[in-house]
Amino acid sequence: MAVAVRPETAVEPIQVTMTETAPGEASGKPVANKVTIILAHGDFESVMAAMIIANASVAMEQETNIFFTFWGLFPLLRDDVRFSGGNVMQKMLFGMNRGGISHLKTSKLNFAGIGPAMFNALRRKYKVASAKEMLEIAQEMGVKLYPCQMTLDLMGFKPEHLIDGLEPPAGAAAMLGFSTGGTTLFI
Amino acid sequence: MALAVAQTLDLKGLSCPLPILRTAKAMKQMELGELVEILATDPGSVPDFNAWSKATGHALLEQTEEGGVYRFLIRK
Numbered sequence: 509m510a511v512a513v514r515p516e517t518a519v520e521p522i523q524v525t526m527t528e529t530a531p532g533e534a535s536g537k538p539v540a541n542k543v544t545i546i547l548a549h550g551d552f553e554s555v556m557a558a559m560i561i562a563n564a565s566v567a568m569e570q571e572t573n574i575f576f577t578f579w580g581l582f583p584l585l586r587d588d589v590r591f592s593g594g595n596v597m598q599k600m601l602f603g604m605n606r607g608g609i610s611h612l613k614t615s616k617l618n619f620a621g622i623g624p625a626m627f628n629a630l631r632r633k634y635k636v637a638s639a640k641e642m643l644e645i646a647q648e649m650g651v652k653l654y655p656c657q658m659t660l661d662l663m664g665f666k667p668e669h670l671i672d673g674l675e676p677p678a679g680a681a682a683m684l685g686f687s688t689g690g691t692t693l694f695i
Numbered sequence: 696m697a698l699a700v701a702q703t704l705d706l707k708g709l710s711c712p713l714p715i716l717r718t719a720k721a722m723k724q725m726e727l728g729e730l731v732e733i734l735a736t737d738p739g740s741v742p743d744f745n746a747w748s749k750a751t752g753h754a755l756l757e758q759t760e761e762g763g764v765y766r767f768l769i770r771k
Contacts, residue, residue, distance in 0.1 A: 541750075564712040564743075567719035568750040636710045645716060 542571035542690030546683065547580035549695060550605075552612040552624050552639075555583050558695050559642035566649040571690070574646075575683045577656035580695075581663065583609040583639065584655055584670050593664035601663065609640045647673050654678040654686075700768070701729040707736045707764060714740045715747050718769070722753065725771045730756070733767040740765055 543565040547558045558574060566572040576584050585592070585607030592607075593599040617623040631638065637645070647653065655670060657677035678686075704721055706714040714735045721731060733744070741758065744767050748755035757768040 560712050563716050567712065567715045568747055569719070570750070634710050635708045635713070637713055649716070649720070 542573070542687075544573045544575065544683070544687035544690055544692045546575045546577065546692065546694045547583075548578050549615075550579035550582040550612065551615040552627060553614060554580070554695050555609065555612055555639050556642075559639050559646065561693065561695075562646050562651050563642050563649065566646060566651050572646075572651040573654060573683075573686055574651060575654045575656060575678065575687075577659050579605075581655055581659045581665070582607040583612065583643070584653065584674065585665065586669060586671050587611065587640075589669045592666070592669050595664065598664035607669075609643055610638075612639060643671075652686075654683065656683075699730065700732045701725060703732040703734065705734050706740075707734055709735065710737055711739050711743065715743050718744075718747070719751075722751075722771055727771055729771050731769050731771070733765075733769065735765045735767070736763055738765075740767075744769075 543561070545558050545562055547554065549555075558580075562572050562574055582605060587608035587610045589607060590602075591599055592602045612624060613621070614623040614627065628638070652675050653673070654675045655677045657679050659665075660677055702721065702725075704717060706717055709717070714733065714737055718731070718733055725731065733740075737743075741760075744755060744758070747753075748769065754770045755767060756770055757766070759766045
């Protein structure tokens, strides 16, 4: 049986011009860039990854934004906030999923909090900062933190339930606006 | 010309992204042209400081390793 083979001549070799200097390097001034992280998950590993990348990015002098949505919004709740919400469903949701960046659960091997306790013990042993510490440093370094307006409404969170120093709540269009032209990461 | 180091940051034992972060924070307080010496033990700090230097334009003048301690000399 004949197999159709794309003729090799049809593929033009791609010419890549390599320059000695990266863009902007010649002028001595690096190219300004920005990183936007969309944090949609609230588990230990996702929040840690978001915090580490955001802090590395702001250390690289890049404009850094984090958009906190759905489960990702829970780490922005104050650690001491317990029952939130206006209706039974919102209260139940909050009762079963405590907010606050100090109460993160791992997506695997959580074992009613034993998993995160073990990871935190390892984290301290290897001198990795906690998510809470990294969130505080991120704020200090100028990372902009945007809570998702729709999630706030859906979950029944009020502004007083959230930590201080956040940007005004934003929507998807606003997020697409401030992320345009930079690197966008979905976690 | 002798290289006068304005300050030394002892970041031994710290893990990613703290070495870069502490350096970036210290840089904010420094004057243009000043030198900072970094001591770190995280092996990841080698590619991290190289990438960081390229991205920020702060010159990585020297990098050496001795007994598991990485030393970086950076000029703002």
